[in-house]
Amino acid sequence: MSFLKQMLRAPLSAKFGLLVIVVYILVALFAPVLAPFGETQVVGEGFAPWGGPFLLGTDNLGRDMFSRLVYGARNTLGIAFLTTVLAFLLGGLSGLVAAIKGGAIDQGLSRVVDILMAIPQLIFALLILSVVGTTATSLVLVIALLDATRVFRLSRAVAMNVVVQDFVEAARLRGEGLWWLVTREVLPNAAAPLIAEFGLRFCFVFLFISALSFLGLGIQPPTADWGSMVRDNAVLITFGDISPLLPALAVALITVSVNFVVDWMLHQSSGLKEC
Amino acid sequence: MNSIFRLLLQRLALGLLSLFAVSVIIFLAVGMLPGDIAQAMLGQSATPETVAAFRAQLGLDMPPLTRFGHWIWNLLQGDLGVSLANQRPIAELVGARLGNTFSLALLAAMVSVPLALLLGMLAALYRNSWFDRLLNTSALSAVSFPEFFVAYILILVFAVKLNWFPSISNLAPDASLGTILERSVLPVATLSLVVIAQMMRMTRASLINLLASPYIEMARLKGVSQSRIIFRHALPNALAPIVNVVALNLAYLVVGVVVVEVVFVYPGLGQLLVDSVAKRDIPVVQACSLIFAATYILLNTSADVLSIASNPRLMHPKG
Numbered sequence: 001m002s003f004l005k006q007m008l009r010a011p012l013s014a015k016f017g018l019l020v021i022v023v024y025i026l027v028a029l030f031a032p033v034l035a036p037f038g039e040t041q042v043v044g045e046g047f048a049p050w051g052g053p054f055l056l057g058t059d060n061l062g063r064d065m066f067s068r069l070v071y072g073a074r075n076t077l078g079i080a081f082l083t084t085v086l087a088f089l090l091g092g093l094s095g096l097v098a099a100i101k102g103g104a105i106d107q108g109l110s111r112v113v114d115i116l117m118a119i120p121q122l123i124f125a126l127l128i129l130s131v132v133g134t135t136a137t138s139l140v141l142v143i144a145l146l147d148a149t150r151v152f153r154l155s156r157a158v159a160m161n162v163v164v165q166d167f168v169e170a171a172r173l174r175g176e177g178l179w180w181l182v183t184r185e186v187l188p189n190a191a192a193p194l195i196a197e198f199g200l201r202f203c204f205v206f207l208f209i210s211a212l213s214f215l216g217l218g219i220q221p222p223t224a225d226w227g228s229m230v231r232d233n234a235v236l237i238t239f240g241d242i243s244p245l246l247p248a249l250a251v252a253l254i255t256v257s258v259n260f261v262v263d264w265m266l267h268q269s270s271g272l273k274e275c
Numbered sequence: 276m277n278s279i280f281r282l283l284l285q286r287l288a289l290g291l292l293s294l295f296a297v298s299v300i301i302f303l304a305v306g307m308l309p310g311d312i313a314q315a316m317l318g319q320s321a322t323p324e325t326v327a328a329f330r331a332q333l334g335l336d337m338p339p340l341t342r343f344g345h346w347i348w349n350l351l352q353g354d355l356g357v358s359l360a361n362q363r364p365i366a367e368l369v370g371a372r373l374g375n376t377f378s379l380a381l382l383a384a385m386v387s388v389p390l391a392l393l394l395g396m397l398a399a400l401y402r403n404s405w406f407d408r409l410l411n412t413s414a415l416s417a418v419s420f421p422e423f424f425v426a427y428i429l430i431l432v433f434a435v436k437l438n439w440f441p442s443i444s445n446l447a448p449d450a451s452l453g454t455i456l457e458r459s460v461l462p463v464a465t466l467s468l469v470v471i472a473q474m475m476r477m478t479r480a481s482l483i484n485l486l487a488s489p490y491i492e493m494a495r496l497k498g499v500s501q502s503r504i505i506f507r508h509a510l511p512n513a514l515a516p517i518v519n520v521v522a523l524n525l526a527y528l529v530v531g532v533v534v535v536e537v538v539f540v541y542p543g544l545g546q547l548l549v550d551s552v553a554k555r556d557i558p559v560v561q562a563c564s565l566i567f568a569a570t571y572i573l574l575n576t577s578a579d580v581l582s583i584a585s586n587p588r589l590m591h592p593k594g
C-alpha cells in the first residue's frame with residue numbers, strides 16, 4: 001500500500017498529528033521569514049498587551065512574543081532533534097553490537113546501562129550539569145548519553161530476536177564483518193520498532209529539555225526557547241494573562257502530535273486491530 | 276519456595292549494589308570537573324593560599340579512596356557535610372524540606388493510585404465504548420504535556436479565575452495542617468494528573484490481555500458473574516504488572532516533584548536541588564541527588580520484589 005493511501009485511511013488523531021509536525025518543521029525552517037522581529041531584538045516596553053505591531057504582546061524584556069515563539073520552534077526542536085539523533089547513534093549502535101557480539105561485550109555494556117538507569121534521569125542530569133556547567137553543548141551531550149541507555153535496552157532486545165535467525169547465521173558463516181552484520185542484516189529487520197521509539201524518545205527529550213530550561217538550567221538566555229519563555233513570563237499568569245502559556249502549549253501540541261502518530265504507526269506495524 | 280527466596284534475595288542484592296554504584300558515581304561527579312574544583316569555585320582571582328586552604332577544607336588534599344571512605348562513613352552517620360554557599364550543615368537544610376517533599380509525593384500517590392486503578396478497570400470493562408476512547412485519548416495527551424503546562428493551567432483556572440486555592444504554596448514552619456492541605460491541593464493535583472494517565476493505561480492493557488485468555492472464557496461459559504470474573508479470576512493475575520507500574524510511577528513522582536515544587540514555590544527538596552545546581556553548590560547537589568536516587572532505587576527494588584511476590588505462578592510453583 002502506498003504511503004498516501006495509508007495516510008488517507010489513518011485515524012483523525014494521526015492525521016492531525018502529521019499536520020502539526022509538518023507545520024512545526026516549516027516554521028522552524030522559515031523562522032527568519034515568518035518572524036516580524038529579531039530573536040533577541042528589544043522592540044518596546046516590557047509586557048505590552050496583544051495587538052498593534054506585536055501580535056502576542058511583548059515579554060518581560062520587551063521582546064516580541066510571536067517572533068520569539070517562532071524562533072523557539074527552531075531552537076528547541078533543533079536541539080531536541082540533535083540530541084535524539086545522537087542518543088540513537090550511540091545507544092542504537094551499541095545495542096546492536098551488544099546483541100551481535102554477545103559474551104563479555106554484551107555483559108559489560110548491559111551492566112553499565114543497568115547502573116546508569118538506576119539513577120533518575122532528571123537527577124543525574126542536574127548532577128552532571130552542576131559540575132560541567134549549563135551550556136548548550138553539555139546539555140546535548142549529557143541528555144544524549146542518558147537517553148542512549150534507554151535506546152540501548154530496546155535496540156538490544158529487538159536485535160536479540162533477529163540475530164538468532166538463520167540468515168544472520170549464514171552471513172556469519174560467509175565471514176561478513178561486524179559493520180555488514182549491523183547495517184545489512186540486523187538493522188533493516190529492527191527498523192520498525194526503532195523508528196517508533198525514535199518518536200517517543202524525541203517527545204521525551206523534548207519535554208526533558210523544556211523542563212530543564214524551565215528550571216533555568218537548560219538552554220540559556222538570550223536564545224529563544226519555549227521552556228525558559230514560560231519561566232521568564234510566568235508572573236503574568238497571576239494577572240490572568242495567558243500569553244506565558246503559549247510556549248507551554250506549543251510544547252504540549254508537538255508532543256501530543258508525535259505521540260498520536262507513533263501510536264498509529266505501532267498499531268499499523270503490530271497488525272493489531274482494536275482489541 | 277526456595278527459588279522465590281533466592282529470586283528475592285537477588286533483587287535486594289541488586290538494589291544494594293546499584294545504591295553503592297550510584298553513591299560512587301555521585302562522589303566521582305565532583306572529580307569530573309575539568310581542572311580543580313577549588314579553583315573553579317573561588318574564581319580566577321583567588322590567591323594560591325586561599326585555594327590551598329579551601330582544598331584542605333573540602334578534604335581535597337587526601338587521596339580519593341580515603342575521601343570516599345570518609346564521605347560514606349559520615350553519610351551513614353547522618354552527616355551530609357557543609358553547604359559551600361552559606362556554610363550551614365546540609366543535614367539542617369535538607370531536614371525540614373525532606374518531610375515536605377515526601378508528604379507531597381505521598382498525598383499525590385494517595386489520590387492518584389486508587390483513581391488510576393478504578394479508571395483503568397472501568398476502561399477495560401467498557402472497552403471500545405466512547406468512555407474508553409475518551410479516557411484513552413486524554414491519557415495519551417496528559418502523558419505528553421509538560422508538568423509546568425499542567426501546573427500553570429491549574430493555577431490559571433483555580434487560583435486566578437476562580438480564586439479557590441492559593442497559586443503559591445510557600446509554607447511557614449508553623450503552618451497548621453489545614454493551611455498545609457489547602458496549599459498542597461494544586462501541586463498534588465498536578466502531580467496526580469501526570470501519573471494517573473500512565474497507570475491507567477497499564478491497568479487497562481494488562482486487564483484486557485487477561486480477559487482474552489481461555490480460562491476467563493471458561494469462567495464466562497460456566498456462568499460466573501462479570502464482577503466475580505474481574506475480581507476473583509482476572510485481578511490476581513493482573514496484579515503483578517499493576518503493582519509494578521504503580522511502584523514505577525511512585526518512583527517517577529519522587530522526581531516529578533522537582534518541577535512542580537519550583538512552579539508552586541513549595542519548600543521541598545527539589546527546589547533546594549535546583550537552586551543549588553544554579554549556584555553550583557556541589558555538596559548540597561550531591562546530598563539531594565543521593566536522597567532522590569536512593570528513594571528511586573528503593574521504590575524500583577520494591578516494585579521488583581512485589582511483582583514477584585504477587586505473581587501466583589511464582590508463589591505457588593507446580594510440583
